[in-house]
Structures are given as structure tokens and as C-alpha cells.
Amino acid sequence: MKVLITGTSQGIGQAIAEKFLNEDHQVIGIDRQEASIKHGSYTHYQVDIRDHDHLPDIDGVQILINNAGTQNEDDIDINLKALIYITEKYGIQGQIRSILNIGSASAHTGSEFPMYCASKGGVLAYTKNTAMRIAPFGATCNSLDPGGVLTPLNECVINDETLWAQIMEETPLKKWASTEEIAQWAYFLTVINTFCTGQSIIVDGGESIKHNFIWKD
Numbered sequence: 001m002k003v004l005i006t007g008t009s010q011g012i013g014q015a016i017a018e019k020f021l022n023e024d025h026q027v028i029g030i031d032r033q034e035a036s037i038k039h040g041s042y043t044h045y046q047v048d049i050r051d052h053d054h055l056p057d058i059d060g061v062q063i064l065i066n067n068a069g070t071q072n073e074d075d076i077d078i079n080l081k082a083l084i085y086i087t088e089k090y091g092i093q094g095q096i097r098s099i100l101n102i103g104s105a106s107a108h109t110g111s112e113f114p115m116y117c118a119s120k121g122g123v124l125a126y127t128k129n130t131a132m133r134i135a136p137f138g139a140t141c142n143s144l145d146p147g148g149v150l151t152p153l154n155e156c157v158i159n160d161e162t163l164w165a166q167i168m169e170e171t172p173l174k175k176w177a178s179t180e181e182i183a184q185w186a187y188f189l190t191v192i193n194t195f196c197t198g199q200s201i202i203v204d205g206g207e208s209i210k211h212n213f214i215w216k217d
Helices: 011-022 075-091 114-137 152-158 161-169 179-192
Strands: 002-006 026-031 042-046 063-066 098-102 140-146 200-203
Touching (some): 002 011, 002 075, 011 063, 098 114, 098 179
Parallel strands (some): 002 026, 026 042, 063 098, 140 200
């Protein structure tokens, strides 16, 4: 299938692109950084997703994965507004089969930078709106909402022994996800899944359900 993925130069986006390439799909990446993937079935466009005037014309996208995002840097413009524009440009059309928005567990817990949480919360609502509008095409739209993931964006805490120990205390499985694990979820929700739609799938190792019940023995 023809797969368009934003934010493919590193982290989750790169892992998702590589997963689809390994499964023999045609992958198109859009990223403001240079390509990091070398593959005969991969096409890369180096452009900021906010730059509407320079986005490429791409017809017949069958799977759209909105992965590009940021933390504490124009979050609403990048994580929400640009995601909406990309979806309206490439995803709302008759050949679409699946749209996946990479959200965040923070949209459910509110636990992170204020603008980041707000931007990802907007993605949840827009996911439901999109799911309704592409349902007549027989297509699905969901959001995949990870908790902690081992990406370059998170290295500032991953490499800090003190902070990392505190983070692990908040994570029941005592680990963060690899980018490959998130890519597997992305593949399942867009290729294998044909019925679940308008949903937000939290993949956070149980962090959002952790609670400390205090009571007298």
C-alpha cells in the first residue's frame, strides 16, 4: 500500500517507516530534517509540515500516519494544527484506508508541559471527527497514545540516573517502550485492524493506571 508518514527522520516515525518498508509497502516520508532512511521503496520530502505552500502533491495515499510532533516548541501549531492540515490534504479522500494519529498518554493524564497536553488532547477530539468523515470510505482512524518511549527526544531524562529511577517508580512494568514496539502497534492499527475506529489506544506500560492506595493495616 501507499503509506505517508510524517516525522520519519528519527525515533518513532523512523521505526514505523522501517516496519512498513520491511513489509513491502511503498513509504513516503515528510520531515523538516534530511532523510535517515535509504531504501528503494522510500521517498523523502524535506519540508516543515507547517509550511503549507511547499508540501508535496501526493495522490492516492492509502495509509496516513501523523507522527511528527514536538515538546515545548510551538506544540499546538505542530502537534495539532499541522496534523489537521496534513490530514485534510492527504487523508480525506476516497482511496484512504486508514489514518493513525500518534498522540500521547499525556492527553489522558494531563501530566506534561501545558501546551503539549493541550495539543495532544485536541488530537483525541480530531481523531473522532476524522473517523466519522472517512467511515463512508470504509476507512478507520484511531490515535495511538504512547507513554514513555526510548527516543532521542527523551535522552535528557533517560541518561539522568536520578530522574530515570524516579520515572521507573511511576511505571508499573519498570521500562519504557522501544520505538519498534510502537511501530508494531502502528502497523496493527492501520493494516490488520479494519473495524476499530475513533478510538485512542494508550500504550504506556501501565503508567496511567498507577495509583498508591494508602490505608491502615
